[in-house]
Amino acid sequence: MNALANIKTITKRELAAYFASPLAYVFIVIFLLLCGFFTFMVGTNLGAFFEHGQASLDTFFIWHPWFYLFLVPAVGMRLWAEERRVGTMELLLTMPITSWQAIVGKFLASWLFLALALALTFPLVITVNVLGHPDNGVIFCGYLGSWLMAGAYLAVSCITSAMTRAQVVSFIISVVLCLFLILAGFAPVIQFLSGWASPSVVQAVAACSVITHFDNFQKGVLDSRDVVFFLSLIVFSLFTTAVILRGHRAG
Amino acid sequence: MIQVVGLTKWFGAKRAVDGISFSVARGEVLGFLGPNGAGKSTTMRMITGFIPPSSGRVKVGGFDVVEQPIQAKRLMGYLPENAPAYTDMTVHGFLNFAAEIRGLRGAARPRAVQRAVEMCFLESVLHQSIETLSKGYRHRTCFAQSIIHDPEVLVMDEPTDGLDPNQKHEVRGLIRRMGEKKAIIFSTHILEEVDAACTRAIIIDRGRIVANGTPTELRQKSEGAGAVTLRVKGVGSAEVSARLRQVSQVKRVAVLEEKNGSVSLRAFPASNANGELARAIGEAARGWQIEQLQTEEGRLDEVFRSLTMPDTGKKSET
Numbered sequence: 001m002n003a004l005a006n007i008k009t010i011t012k013r014e015l016a017a018y019f020a021s022p023l024a025y026v027f028i029v030i031f032l033l034l035c036g037f038f039t040f041m042v043g044t045n046l047g048a049f050f051e052h053g054q055a056s057l058d059t060f061f062i063w064h065p066w067f068y069l070f071l072v073p074a075v076g077m078r079l080w081a082e083e084r085r086v087g088t089m090e091l092l093l094t095m096p097i098t099s100w101q102a103i104v105g106k107f108l109a110s111w112l113f114l115a116l117a118l119a120l121t122f123p124l125v126i127t128v129n130v131l132g133h134p135d136n137g138v139i140f141c142g143y144l145g146s147w148l149m150a151g152a153y154l155a156v157s158c159i160t161s162a163m164t165r166a167q168v169v170s171f172i173i174s175v176v177l178c179l180f181l182i183l184a185g186f187a188p189v190i191q192f193l194s195g196w197a198s199p200s201v202v203q204a205v206a207a208c209s210v211i212t213h214f215d216n217f218q219k220g221v222l223d224s225r226d227v228v229f230f231l232s233l234i235v236f237s238l239f240t241t242a243v244i245l246r247g248h249r250a251g
Numbered sequence: 252m253i254q255v256v257g258l259t260k261w262f263g264a265k266r267a268v269d270g271i272s273f274s275v276a277r278g279e280v281l282g283f284l285g286p287n288g289a290g291k292s293t294t295m296r297m298i299t300g301f302i303p304p305s306s307g308r309v310k311v312g313g314f315d316v317v318e319q320p321i322q323a324k325r326l327m328g329y330l331p332e333n334a335p336a337y338t339d340m341t342v343h344g345f346l347n348f349a350a351e352i353r354g355l356r357g358a359a360r361p362r363a364v365q366r367a368v369e370m371c372f373l374e375s376v377l378h379q380s381i382e383t384l385s386k387g388y389r390h391r392t393c394f395a396q397s398i399i400h401d402p403e404v405l406v407m408d409e410p411t412d413g414l415d416p417n418q419k420h421e422v423r424g425l426i427r428r429m430g431e432k433k434a435i436i437f438s439t440h441i442l443e444e445v446d447a448a449c450t451r452a453i454i455i456d457r458g459r460i461v462a463n464g465t466p467t468e469l470r471q472k473s474e475g476a477g478a479v480t481l482r483v484k485g486v487g488s489a490e491v492s493a494r495l496r497q498v499s500q501v502k503r504v505a506v507l508e509e510k511n512g513s514v515s516l517r518a519f520p521a522s523n524a525n526g527e528l529a530r531a532i533g534e535a536a537r538g539w540q541i542e543q544l545q546t547e548e549g550r551l552d553e554v555f556r557s558l559t560m561p562d563t564g565k566k567s568e569t
Contacts, residue, residue, distance in 0.1 A: 002354075009351045013337070020339040020380075087335030091396070094299040094331075095352050096324040249302045251262045 006097045010105025011112070014079075018113050023075075031071055031117045038063045039124065055132025060124055061142045061218045065182050065211055068153050073174035075113060076157025077167040079106050080245070085165045099245055103238050107158055114150045118143060138220030145217020148230035149210050153178050155237030162244040185209025252277050252326075252404050252434035253298065258307035260293050260458075267293045269458035270307070275451075277403070280430035282449035283438035286559050290458040291438040292332050295408050298436070299329045311404055325354075328402035330410055334393035338382035342373055342392050345381060346399060353400040367395040370425065386413045394422070398429070405429065407437040411444065423447045442551045445469075456559040469554050476549025477520045479529050480507070484540040488514040491539070499523065500531050513542060 018024040039060040083089035092102055128134045153174075160174040161167075183189050185206045194202045206212050213226040253275040260268040268290040275281045285291050296302045298309050300316040300323060309316040314323035337345055346367055350360045368374055371391040376384055381392060390413055397405060410426065411419045419441075426435060426448045439445070445452045445466050452469055454462040462469055470476055483491060492504045495518050502521035506514065520528045529546045536544070 005354075006352060009348065013340075013348050016344070017337065017339050086338065087331060087333055088337055090296070090301050090331040091329070091335055091393075094301050094324060094327070094329045095349075096321045096354070097352060098321065251260070251302060 003098075003101055006101045007105040007108065010092075010097070010102055011109040014106050014109030015112060018075075018109070023078075024113065027071065027075060028117050028120060031067065032120060034067055034071075035060065035063070035121050035124070038067075055128050055134040057124060057128060057134070057139050057142055058218065060121070061146060061214075064146045065149065065214060068150050069175060069178050069182060072114065072150055072153035073157045073160070073171045073178065075110050076154045076174065077161050077170040079110060079158055080162040080241070081165055081167045081170045084248075093245075093249070100238075100242055103158070103241055103245070107155065107234075107238060110154050111147075111151050114154065115147055118147055118150070135220060138218075141217050141220045141222050144222070145214050145226070148217075148227065149214050152181070152210060152230045152233040152237075155234040155241075156181070158241045159237050159244065162241045162248075181208070181210045183209070185211035185213075252312055253436065254308075254310040255294075255298065256308045256310075258294065258297055258309060259305050260290075260297060260302070261305045266458055268297070268304075271455065271458070271460055272307075273453060273460065273463060275404075275434045275436055277434050278431060279451055280426060280435045280437070280449050282445045282452040283436055283455065284440065284442070284445065284452055284555060285438075285455040286440070289455050289559070291455060292408055294455070295329075295406050295436065295438060296331075299327055299406050300324055301331075325400075326402055327404045327406060328397035328400065330394055330397040330405075330407040332408040333412075334390040336381050336389060336393050336396070339380065341378050341380050342368075342384070342388075342395075343377045345392060346395055349396040349399050355400060363399050363401070366401075367399045370398065371395040372421070387415060387418050390414060391418070391422075403433055405433055405435045405437075407435070409439060410437050411439065411441065419444075442555060445551060454555060454558055461558045462554065466551065467548075470549035470551055472558075473549035473551070473553040474519070474557065475517075475547050475553055477528060478547045479518050479520075479532050480515065480543060480545045480547060481518065481532055481536060481541070482513055482515045482543035483536060484513045484542055486514065486539050488516065491516055491536075494535055495532060498531050498535050500528050515543075517547075 039057075080089070083092060093099060125136075125139055128139070129136070156177050157170065157174040160170040160177065163173070164170050186209070190202060190206055193205060197205075210230075213229045216223050216226050255274065256272050258268055258271045259266065271290075271294060273281075283291050283294070293302070297304045298311070298316065300309075300320045303317060309323075311323040312326040314326070316323045337348075340348065343364065346364045347360065350363045355363050368377060371394055373388070373391060373395060376388050376392075381389060384392065394407075394410060397407065407426075411422050414422060423444060426437060429435065430448070430450065437448075449466060451463070451465055453460055454469070462472065481491075481495070488506045488509050491514055492506060495501055495504045495516065498518070500521050500523055501518045503519045505517045505519070507517055508515040518528065518532055529544060533541075533544055
């Protein structure tokens with residue numbers, strides 16, 4: 001009860017902080033522009049929205065792992081780096097809250113912010129519904145998967161943000177880490193690996209990838225294993241964040 | 252209210268705080284003095300639970316800061332060094348956040364914010380964003396945050412740093428008034444603040460406590476404490492100092508000044524003086540025209556220097 005109230009207080013403050021800076025607006029505008037552009041204009045082999053000839057949002061979701069690669073670390077980079085640079089972390093962690101309440105509260109704020117950005121792509125859903133008869137269940141599933149994937153990236157950004165005072169350093173490291181999460185399941189990489197590694201190794205690597213798990217969501221398959229994958233990635237990353245923060249404080 | 256026992260902190264191979272023990276009761280204002288890097292901030296961070304001690308304990312209101320951090324932190328208000336604040340928020344938004352996270356609900360919250368705003372004179376900037384504030388206002392905003400829940404224990408790291416003289420005066424007054432009902436620790440390297448606000452002071456150097464006492468007690472540790480200054484007219488300095496040296500309670504005599512026919516001397520007490528020096532000198536000076544006869548109280552900066560810089564401290568005395 002008390003814990004929830006504390007988390008809510010922190011989440012509220014953190015969300016307000018996004019909208020107090022231009023970051024929120026710049027992010028939303030760029031995200032929506034990218035979504036629109038890539039969904040409708042790009043793709044000869046992947047198939048643009050119209051050439052696709054189907055009432056689905058496949059051509060929209062397929063880009064998400066790549067958008068997030070750059071956009072989510074930009075949202076997450078300030079979470080702890082800024083607190084450490086300005087010194088407000090000392091204030092926050094001497095308040096009567098536990099550090100995991102602070103971590104979860106801050107994470108939730110950014111995750112909700114990403115949910116808002118994602119929700120603002122709703123005109124696409126209207127468009128396909130006007131043009132044809134899409135399976136809205138699949139679309140919903142795609143959105144859910146996309147949001148979970150964003151959460152996983154964000155949690156990784158939390159780690160890198162806790163590691164440094166410099167937001168730029170945090171950004172670059174989390175982009176690299178997220179790139180690993182994508183590439184582990186990227187078709188060319190899997191083909192390269194299967195050339196010499198045993199199938200079990202290839203499978204293990206591919207299982208670490210956000211792409212393989214996100215694929216199922218795109219197809220409309222809501223598999224508990226995929227949900228668990230993303231959630232466990234989030235929990236693990238937040239736990240690591242807590243360990244890093246404690247390490248800083250212990251000196 | 253605050254008990255610190257054997258507090259030690261290692262940063263790598265460096266011992267920043269080395270076995271510090273003290274306690275602060277309700278109604279006490281403890282001044283924490285020491286040169287830069289002496290371990291003041293580290294000690295305060297351990298008391299407030301921001302960093303864990305390597306060894307030793309801190310209890311606040313009976314709660315161990317490491318084992319029961321939430322209960323302990325609830326009793327405390329903390330003003331960290333450099334007064335950090337969320338610069339993107341307005342003063343009101345920030346104080347409201349602080350009140351909310353301190354568990355103030357309903358009507359109690361706006362009341363607490365109002366009280367803190369009044370105490371710290373923040374009305375005029377209430378709806379201004381913190382990043383647009385001058386340093387003094389920013390500092391007071393953070394100060395307001397630390398007293399918003401009317402804590403029983405206040406820990407302040409350089410509360411007057413960066414304030415102008417008027418603001419410094421206000422803050423000292425505030426600390427002294429609040430100190431009547433709370434237990435307060437604040438660090439400073441401005442020695443006059445010790446007199447202005449503290450009931451007790453601790454001097455720490457290289458992580459150790461080198462002095463602990465009331466400002467008067469500390470002053471008496473200075474070499475000049477108890478010395479008697481004598482100014483007489485119409486006598487040569489050689490004659491005066493020769494006669495003073497014969498007084499058994501006098502250890503040493505120094506000539507301070509000689510002009511317009513007056514001579515000023517200072518006599519330092521020997522170990523058998525027992526506060527009788529002024530009387531003894533008064534007797535020895537009988538027959539001369541005495542313009543001034545005064546016992547020195549001792550000076551805090553002298554004590555501070557001699558305790559924290561042992562070598563140069565002695566040199567300045569000779």
